[in-house]
Amino acid sequence: xxxxxxxxxxxxxxxxxxxxxxxxxxxxxxxxxxxxxxxxxxxxxxxxxxxxxxxxxxxxxxxxxxxxxxxxxxxxxxxxxxxxxxxxxxxxxxxxxxxxxxxxxxxxxxxxxxxxxxxxxxxxxxxxxxxxxxxxxxxxxxxxxxxxxxxxxxxxxxxxxxxxxxxxxxxxxxxxxxxxxxxxxxxxxxxxxxxxxxxxxxxxxxxxxxxxxxxxxxxxxxxxxxxxxxxxxxxxxxxxxxxxxxxxxxxxxxxxxxxxxxxxxxxxxxxxxxxxxxxxxxxxxxxxxxxxxxxxxxxxxxxxxxxxxxxxxxx
Amino acid sequence: xxxxxxxxxxxxxxxxxxxxxxxxxxxxxxxxxxxxxxxxxxxxxxxxxxxxxxxxxxxxxxxxxxxxxxxxxxxxxxxxxxxxxxxxxxxxxxxxxxxxxxxxxxxxxxx
Amino acid sequence: xxxxxxxxxxxxxxxxxxxxxxxxxxxxxxxxxxxxxxxxxxxxxxxxxxxxxxxxxxxxxxxxxxxxxxxxxxxxxxxxxxxxxxxxxxxxxxxxxxxxxxxxxxxxxxxxxxxxxx
Numbered sequence: 001x002x003x004x005x006x007x008x009x010x011x012x013x014x015x016x017x018x019x020x021x022x023x024x025x026x027x028x029x030x031x032x033x034x035x036x037x038x039x040x041x042x043x044x045x046x047x048x049x050x051x052x053x054x055x056x057x058x059x060x061x062x063x064x065x066x067x068x069x070x071x072x073x074x075x076x077x078x079x080x081x082x083x084x085x086x087x088x089x090x091x092x093x094x095x096x097x098x099x100x101x102x103x104x105x106x107x108x109x110x111x112x113x114x115x116x117x118x119x120x121x122x123x124x125x126x127x128x129x130x131x132x133x134x135x136x137x138x139x140x141x142x143x144x145x146x147x148x149x150x151x152x153x154x155x156x157x158x159x160x161x162x163x164x165x166x167x168x169x170x171x172x173x174x175x176x177x178x179x180x181x182x183x184x185x186x187x188x189x190x191x192x193x194x195x196x197x198x199x200x201x202x203x204x205x206x207x208x209x210x211x212x213x214x215x216x217x218x219x220x221x222x223x224x225x226x227x228x229x230x231x232x233x234x235x236x237x238x239x240x241x242x243x244x245x246x247x248x249x250x251x252x253x254x255x256x257x258x259x260x261x262x263x264x265x266x267x268x269x270x271x272x273x274x275x276x277x278x279x280x281x282x283x284x285x286x287x288x289x290x291x292x293x294x295x296x297x298x299x300x301x302x303x304x305x306x307x308x309x310x311x312x313x314x315x
Numbered sequence: 316x317x318x319x320x321x322x323x324x325x326x327x328x329x330x331x332x333x334x335x336x337x338x339x340x341x342x343x344x345x346x347x348x349x350x351x352x353x354x355x356x357x358x359x360x361x362x363x364x365x366x367x368x369x370x371x372x373x374x375x376x377x378x379x380x381x382x383x384x385x386x387x388x389x390x391x392x393x394x395x396x397x398x399x400x401x402x403x404x405x406x407x408x409x410x411x412x413x414x415x416x417x418x419x420x421x422x423x424x425x426x
Numbered sequence: 427x428x429x430x431x432x433x434x435x436x437x438x439x440x441x442x443x444x445x446x447x448x449x450x451x452x453x454x455x456x457x458x459x460x461x462x463x464x465x466x467x468x469x470x471x472x473x474x475x476x477x478x479x480x481x482x483x484x485x486x487x488x489x490x491x492x493x494x495x496x497x498x499x500x501x502x503x504x505x506x507x508x509x510x511x512x513x514x515x516x517x518x519x520x521x522x523x524x525x526x527x528x529x530x531x532x533x534x535x536x537x538x539x540x541x542x543x544x
Binding site for chain 2: 453454455456457458459462466474476477498523524525526528529530531532533537538539540541
């Protein structure tokens with residue numbers, strides 16, 4: 001049994017959201033009295049592999065591309081659909097929670113379920129795994145198209161919900177010396193964490209640490225990448241750049257130590273507080289650097305434990 | 316008001332020797348050197364977070380009365396050395412900028 | 427102290443957040459170095475700064491600071507104003523230098539971050 005705290009927003013959503021919120025409502029259906037031959041164009045044009053069979057609003061069967069091929073092979077394409085459709089169909093109700101659909105997909109291995117209105121008994125939609133993933137993504141408002149956020153693989157996302165150990169991965173590119181855009185990564189990450197319903201104190205610590213790290217990439221390196229991995233237990237941020245590397249890490253960690261030129265200081269940065277700040281905000285920090293090769297900074301924030309006293313900059 | 320009185324009233328730690336009899340004409344608060352170069356006035360006391368040796372060069376150029384380093388910042392060794400050379404009084408406090416400026420503003424207003 | 431009172435005391439121009447003037451400001455912070463702001467400022471404080479670039483807004487955004495005031499008459503760019511608006515940060519500008527701005531707010535009762543207890 002996992003505690004309430006452990007459940008990420010995404011996991012909460014599969015309990016909160018209903019089938020009807022993500023299903024496809026624009027249904028293509030056929031009449032049981034139509035002929036099998038009529039399926040040919042429909043299946044080809046709509047690029048679908050199965051069609052619900054509806055009689056006066058009621059779902060009476062499901063006919064698939066396999067059924068059609070069989071008829072074709074047997075030369076019986078002029079018979080009515082009702083003679084060839086499957087009639088024992090597993091359906092879902094419109095107001096069932098998504099988690100129910102997830103379990104049915106998992107249990108049966110089917111690709112789609114017709115959705116029936118619990119009140120009227122009429123067919124109101126079709127739901128696929130893709131619909132669920134899209135619906136969840138839309139709900140947490142993750143824009144796939146944004147260049148900075150590479151879409152994490154939807155199929156994995158789905159498996160993770162089933163496996164109950166959701167890992168969300170966000171990746172961002174940070175461009176060197178681009179002072180106007182600097183901060184966009186941290187801003188994007190902060191907004192995402194907020195939408196996921198993380199505690200605001202944790203969000204603030206993550207945002208500040210990531211922002212400092214982002215500014216380090218902008219100021220000191222030739223560019224780099226920031227990856228955030230979010231699990232129910234922790235948020236881990238990896239900040240990787242390709243050089244020039246830090247010659248003396250111990251020194252770099254000292255508050256006030258800086259190699260920044262004056263022009264950086266005039267932009268409000270480079271006072272030697274960045275790395276100490278990051279350390280102060282995070283629960284764990286690893287810094288690995290090779291001169292000429294680059295730096296890998298890994299910072300972790302615990303989500304499970306109660307916020308420790310002294311961690312974070314509210315102390 | 317002379318520098319010594321200010322150091323005394325605000326509880327500043329004086330890091331350099333001498334120069335505390337200088338008359339202070341006002342204060343300038345900034346962490347951006349270009350801003351101080353452009354806008355501070357002769358005889359101002361400068362309140363800043365910057366501990367880099369270049370602050371002494373700026374203070375000398377602008378003939379400032381002295382520098383207060385805030386927020387428990389300690390001057391770099393080189394900064395202290397230059398301060399002595401150039402006779403720029405350097406003081407520190409654990410208070411953040413807002414409070415030092417606030418108290419000094421009040422102090423100057425009272426006399 | 428409310429934003430409205432600050433606007434009055436510092437004779438500010440309000441660039442964004444016209445509708446948030448009744449919100450409460452808990453402490454003051456005067457700083458041009460963003461790492462120090464990030465390290466020490468408390469959520470709900472006002473950031474007074476002479477740093478007229480987008481990073482001042484980013485810094486406020488990251489540290490949950492809802493009000494930023496540019497000192498010494500700095501006129502921010504349209505992009506900066508848009509960034510503030512997008513992040514729901516109230517943006518003010520005063521012609522006073524930093525020393526006077528901090529001094530006036532302090533003498534009117536606004537505390538610094540090290541005096542403010544959450």
